[in-house]
Amino acid sequence: MTTTEQEPRLIPDFGEDTDRKMAFIASKGTLDMAYPALIMANAALGEGIEAHIFFTFWGLDMINKKTMHDLKFTPLGNPATHMPQGLGGLPGMTAMATHMMKKQIAELGVPEVPEFLQMIVDAGGHLWACKMSADMMGLGEDDLFDGVEGILSATEFIELTDGAQIIFI
Amino acid sequence: MTTTEQEPRLIPDFGEDTDRKMAFIASKGTLDMAYPALIMANAALGEGIEAHIFFTFWGLDMINKKTMHDLKFTPLGNPATHMPQGLGGLPGMTAMATHMMKKQIAELGVPEVPEFLQMIVDAGGHLWACKMSADMMGLGEDDLFDGVEGILSATEFIELTDGAQIIFI
Amino acid sequence: MTTTEQEPRLIPDFGEDTDRKMAFIASKGTLDMAYPALIMANAALGEGIEAHIFFTFWGLDMINKKTMHDLKFTPLGNPATHMPQGLGGLPGMTAMATHMMKKQIAELGVPEVPEFLQMIVDAGGHLWACKMSADMMGLGEDDLFDGVEGILSATEFIELTDGAQIIFI
Numbered sequence: 296m297t298t299t300e301q302e303p304r305l306i307p308d309f310g311e312d313t314d315r316k317m318a319f320i321a322s323k324g325t326l327d328m329a330y331p332a333l334i335m336a337n338a339a340l341g342e343g344i345e346a347h348i349f350f351t352f353w354g355l356d357m358i359n360k361k362t363m364h365d366l367k368f369t370p371l372g373n374p375a376t377h378m379p380q381g382l383g384g385l386p387g388m389t390a391m392a393t394h395m396m397k398k399q400i401a402e403l404g405v406p407e408v409p410e411f412l413q414m415i416v417d418a419g420g421h422l423w424a425c426k427m428s429a430d431m432m433g434l435g436e437d438d439l440f441d442g443v444e445g446i447l448s449a450t451e452f453i454e455l456t457d458g459a460q461i462i463f464i
Numbered sequence: 465m466t467t468t469e470q471e472p473r474l475i476p477d478f479g480e481d482t483d484r485k486m487a488f489i490a491s492k493g494t495l496d497m498a499y500p501a502l503i504m505a506n507a508a509l510g511e512g513i514e515a516h517i518f519f520t521f522w523g524l525d526m527i528n529k530k531t532m533h534d535l536k537f538t539p540l541g542n543p544a545t546h547m548p549q550g551l552g553g554l555p556g557m558t559a560m561a562t563h564m565m566k567k568q569i570a571e572l573g574v575p576e577v578p579e580f581l582q583m584i585v586d587a588g589g590h591l592w593a594c595k596m597s598a599d600m601m602g603l604g605e606d607d608l609f610d611g612v613e614g615i616l617s618a619t620e621f622i623e624l625t626d627g628a629q630i631i632f633i
Numbered sequence: 634m635t636t637t638e639q640e641p642r643l644i645p646d647f648g649e650d651t652d653r654k655m656a657f658i659a660s661k662g663t664l665d666m667a668y669p670a671l672i673m674a675n676a677a678l679g680e681g682i683e684a685h686i687f688f689t690f691w692g693l694d695m696i697n698k699k700t701m702h703d704l705k706f707t708p709l710g711n712p713a714t715h716m717p718q719g720l721g722g723l724p725g726m727t728a729m730a731t732h733m734m735k736k737q738i739a740e741l742g743v744p745e746v747p748e749f750l751q752m753i754v755d756a757g758g759h760l761w762a763c764k765m766s767a768d769m770m771g772l773g774e775d776d777l778f779d780g781v782e783g784i785l786s787a788t789e790f791i792e793l794t795d796g797a798q799i800i801f802i
Contacts, residue, residue, distance in 0.1 A: 310466045311470060315795060318789075322497075322500060322542025322633075323544070324542075324543075325542070325543060325544060327690060327691075328660075328690075330690075331658075331660060331689070331690065331801065334765065334787050335787060335790075335791065337787070338786075338787035338788045338789050338791045341788055341791075342788065342792065344791065351500070352497075352499075352500065352543035353496075353542065355547075356544045362544075362546075366543075366544075367543035367544075368543070369541060369542075369543045371540055371541040371661070371706075371709055371710060372540060372541025372542075372707060372709040372710025372711065373541065373663070373691065373710075374662070374663060374704075374705035374706070374707045374727055374731075375661070375662025375663060375691035375694045375700075375704075375705075376691075377700075389543055393543075399769055400769075403765060403768055403769055405765070408751075409751070425575070427503065427572060430572055431568055431569075431572055443541075448502050448507075449507035450502060450510060450511065451507070452503075452504075452507070453504065453507045453508050453510075453511050453513065454511065456629070457484065459629070460629075460639050460794070460797070460799050461629050461631050462658075462799050462801045463500065463631045463632060463633055463801060464660075464801055489669075489800075491666075491669060492710070492713070493711070493712075494712060494713060520669070521665060521666075521668075521669065522665075522711065522713035522714075525713045529711075531715075535713075536712035536713075537712070538710060538711075538712045540709055540710040541709060541710025541711075542710065556710055562712075595745070596672065596741060599741055600737055600738075600741055604683025617676075618659075618672050618673060618675070618676035619676045619679060619680065621673075621676070621678045622673065622677050622679075622680050622682065623680065625798070626653060628798070628799050629798075630798050632800045632801060632802055633668065
């Protein structure tokens with residue numbers, strides 16, 4: 296993975312090794328659904344593929360300094376957790392389910408969300424915030440993870456993703 | 465954005481200005497997840513990109529005349545709302561959360577779902593309903609928003625999306 | 634649909650009739666969200682398109698021999714079911730909602746998940762499990778539906794999906 300800090304090129308590009316480009320839209324703010332974009336973007340970067348993650352809607356929590364260290368998991372609405380749905384709303388249930396999932400993730404050697412984001416930035420990945428979502432939540436660039444390159448409008452996102460495999464999570 | 469009403473061309477197309485095509489699959493019927501397809505399709509159309517939205521599963525609620533004006537939002541199952549999950553099931557909670565979200569959306573100048581759909585149709589976007597979902601819910605063309613061009617089978621959808629960036633929401 | 638069992642070719646391929654390739658990521662383990670990948674992959678195969686389904690996160694339940702016959706549906710967190718959210722957590726509610734949805738699906742002539750998976754395999758579709766998810770749940774190849782071709786790392790998935798339309802569900 297090369298980066299754009301290297302010597303200038305004749306045509307502007309992101310310095311990737313192939314023509315392939317992938318753009319992940321991270322729209323969820325739960326602990327479980329934070330990982331698909333991170334894992335796939337990381338794998339793509341390892342293959343020399345240009346990779347972008349665009350954080351929008353609830354996904355903004357993944358790069359909001361106030362929330363990114365504390366994403367939660369709830370079994371509510373997800374019967375695939377094999378936990379009775381009536382229990383999911385009890386006090387402490389979200390905290391317990393979150394704790395258990397964090398432990399399982401750590402045991403696999405997978406980094407927590409903030410460390411994973413930094414890894415992706417270090418590998419040349421590009422992180423972007425959605426302008427409309429940021430406006431809705433009253434967030435500016437200072438409120439966001441330092442690795443975020445900028446806040447993009449929907450139009451800018453559409454332009455950025457020309458020719459990309461777009462994956463909405 | 466040009467439209468198909470213009471003078472005939474030698475090869476049939478939807479009259480768009482680029483070769484790029486985007487197809488959004490709207491499968492959710494909640495107020496929050498109604499917007500990603502609308503916002504991205506609208507931005508794509510502004511860039512002269514051929515844009516299709518295919519409504520399927522719960523997403524059919526977005527174009528069902530009986531429900532499209534009354535989509536709801538629930539914090540249940542979504543801890544990114546930062547509301548205790550035990551409260552989400554209390555009577556009135558869905559109504560309150562829906563009301564708050566509608567207010568936030570209006571403050572950003574973003575139209576409500578029916579108006580947004582009409583904007584997309586007026587800009588040359590294409591709306592389609594999923595045949596299997598419509599059959600499952602007992603809905604015919606008369607039950608659907610007038611801007612919907614037709615009810616497509618899965619096979620017709622696959623054919624329509626040849627060469628498109630497909631985004632499942 | 635031809636299959637790879639036919640006479641050898643000079644370049645390795647999956648024997649499909651077009652250059653088009655679709656890859657579905659099935660990340661949900663609920664009864665309703667099990668179907669989009671199955672329906673689209675099946676329709677794609679009918680058009681001679683190379684089709685892959687990659688099961689990851691909760692989607693592993695769709696190919697786990699212990700759970701694949703018993704996927705559940707809950708109205709919790711899904712106000713598009715038009716059922717008061719407070720009721721969704723009551724004992725028996727998930728079972729009742731699951732029973733009703735299974736009945737509706739059967740009435741449409743759509744097969745249950747295990748039969749549908751077998752149909753896709755028989756039509757030449759490719760099923761893959763996610764290594765990280767399988768590790769997290771302690772599952773090996775023997776625990777998975779026989780039609781699954783293998784367990785892939787994220788990197789192998791990225792390589793497999795070069796040139797594909799990728800659809801995350």
